[in-house]
Amino acid sequence: xxxxxxxxxxxxxxxxxxxxxxxxxxxxxxxxxxxxxxxxxxxxxxxxxxxxxxxxxxxxxxxxxxxxxxxxxxxxxxxxxxxxxxxxxxxxxxxxxxxxxxxxxxxxxxxxxxxxxxxxxxxxxxxxxxxxxxxxxxxxxxxxxxxxxxxxxxxxxxxxxxxxxxxxxxxxxxxxxxxxxxxxxxxxxxxxxxxxxxxxxxxxxxxxxxxxxxxxxxxxxxxxxxxxxxxxxxxxxxxxxxxxxxxxxxxxxxxxxxxxxxxxxxxxxxxxxxxxxxxxxxxxxxxxxxxxxxxxxxxxxxxxxxxxxxxxxxxxxx
Numbered sequence: 001x002x003x004x005x006x007x008x009x010x011x012x013x014x015x016x017x018x019x020x021x022x023x024x025x026x027x028x029x030x031x032x033x034x035x036x037x038x039x040x041x042x043x044x045x046x047x048x049x050x051x052x053x054x055x056x057x058x059x060x061x062x063x064x065x066x067x068x069x070x071x072x073x074x075x076x077x078x079x080x081x082x083x084x085x086x087x088x089x090x091x092x093x094x095x096x097x098x099x100x101x102x103x104x105x106x107x108x109x110x111x112x113x114x115x116x117x118x119x120x121x122x123x124x125x126x127x128x129x130x131x132x133x134x135x136x137x138x139x140x141x142x143x144x145x146x147x148x149x150x151x152x153x154x155x156x157x158x159x160x161x162x163x164x165x166x167x168x169x170x171x172x173x174x175x176x177x178x179x180x181x182x183x184x185x186x187x188x189x190x191x192x193x194x195x196x197x198x199x200x201x202x203x204x205x206x207x208x209x210x211x212x213x214x215x216x217x218x219x220x221x222x223x224x225x226x227x228x229x230x231x232x233x234x235x236x237x238x239x240x241x242x243x244x245x246x247x248x249x250x251x252x253x254x255x256x257x258x259x260x261x262x263x264x265x266x267x268x269x270x271x272x273x274x275x276x277x278x279x280x281x282x283x284x285x286x287x288x289x290x291x292x293x294x295x296x297x298x299x300x301x302x303x304x305x306x307x308x309x310x311x312x313x314x315x316x317x318x
Contacts, residue, residue, distance in 0.1 A: 061271070061286055064301070064315035067101035069308050076127070076244065077305040078117045078294035079313045085303070086141040087311075088114030088127045096141030101311065109144035111135050115156040116244055117294060120163070126181075128158040128168055134181055147181030156244055157199045165204040169196050174209065176201075176222065187223035197237050197246040198258070210248045210258060212236050216278050220253075229278030235264040238290075247295035247302070253277055257299040261290040269304070288312055 064082050073089035087095045087104070092111035095104040112130030119125040123140050132149040152170040160166035164180045167187070172195065175184040189196075195212035202208070209217045209226075214233030217226045237246050237260045250256035258272040258281075269288050272281045291304040291312075302314040 059284060060316050060318045061284075061302070061314045062317070063288075063312060065100055065311075065313035067311040067313075069310045070095075070104060071309075072104065072106075074305060074309060075114055075129075076117050076292055076294065077303055077311050078119050078125075078296075079301055079303045079311075080119045080122050080296060081301060082313065082315070084122045084140065085311075085313075086117065086119065086125055086127075086137075087305075088117060088129075092129075092133075092135070094127070094135075094141060094144060098140065105142075107137070107141045107144060109135055111144070111146070115154070116158050116168075118158045118160050118166075119294075119296065120160055124163060126158050126160055126166070128155045130154050134158065134168065136181065148183060150175050150184045151186070157196060159199045159201045159207070161201045161203050165201070167199050167201045167207060169199050169209075171195050174199070174223065178204075189223075190217050190226045190228065192228070193217060197260070198244065198248045200248045200250060202250045202252075206250075206253065208248055208250055208256070210246055210260075214260065214263070216248065216256075216258065218278060231258060231260075231272045231281050232283070233260070233263045233272075238262040238265050243292050244294070245290070245292055247293040249295050249297060249299045251299060257295065259286075259293055259295055259302055261293070286314070288314065 073093045074087045075089045077087040079085035083098055083100045085097045090113050092109045094107035094109045096107055097104050111133040114127045114129040116128040123138055125137050127135050132153050132155050134147040134150060135144040136147055137144045150168045152173040152175055155168055155170045157169040166177050168175050174187040174189055176187050177184050193211045196209060197212050198210040200208045205222045207219050213236055214231040216229045218229055219226050245261040248258040254275055254277045256274050260270055262268050269286045269290050271284045271286060274281050288304055289306055291306040294303040300316050304312045
């Protein structure tokens, strides 16, 4: 029953996002244009209350912040620290906070629905989503400017190494920019990759793509060549393919972190950590419910946007 409930929750989030944004679950890249406002906004249902509580000590991950359910449309949320955060959602609706989620002014943005986010610092951030719309803020989410649409159509992932260099992706296609998002060029993915679950461009030329089977593909030449490094998960990452329910960050070429939602539908949130470039991984279960994930570039803060519209922020302090 737990597995079924988790599957229903994941499917509901996907259906709600696509219904509100005019998407097509069977062919996300080829979806038609969407209106500025959704015809109907669905309210995500709470996660199952019988999600199993892992027995392992979470170690250095501690809850830093919990934001009560927000009353506006959200599909992805990210906190840069314990005070500064951004949400994005249906029909391009964005909000920002500088007081730890006590208040959420609306940002000025026009775009299709948002599915992915990256935050460089307390001021600069990007969102991506339906129709390949990419939006950029340089004032912490107050105002957003349009960059060139990515040629991948509906897209869930964006990772910027700096203000000029970055990657963006759908579930099956990866593109790169070297001019701040004015142009995007295709990057060839490994033929054996089974759907993109998360991306991280650490520095220009050095990037990581995590697939749905928990295999990390590492490139040191901007995607010309790839090396596969399995995380050692037993089963697929449980995630609707149009919402980011995994996250990966590398602090340097050897030390990296991946956080993934339930594997085999067991309702758990787990961290995988490596100190040898991905050759070996240590797994830790986190005592939090699954949700849509955002991990800061230094892997110091993990944001979990949950099915009841609440937000939990974990802080990592070794």
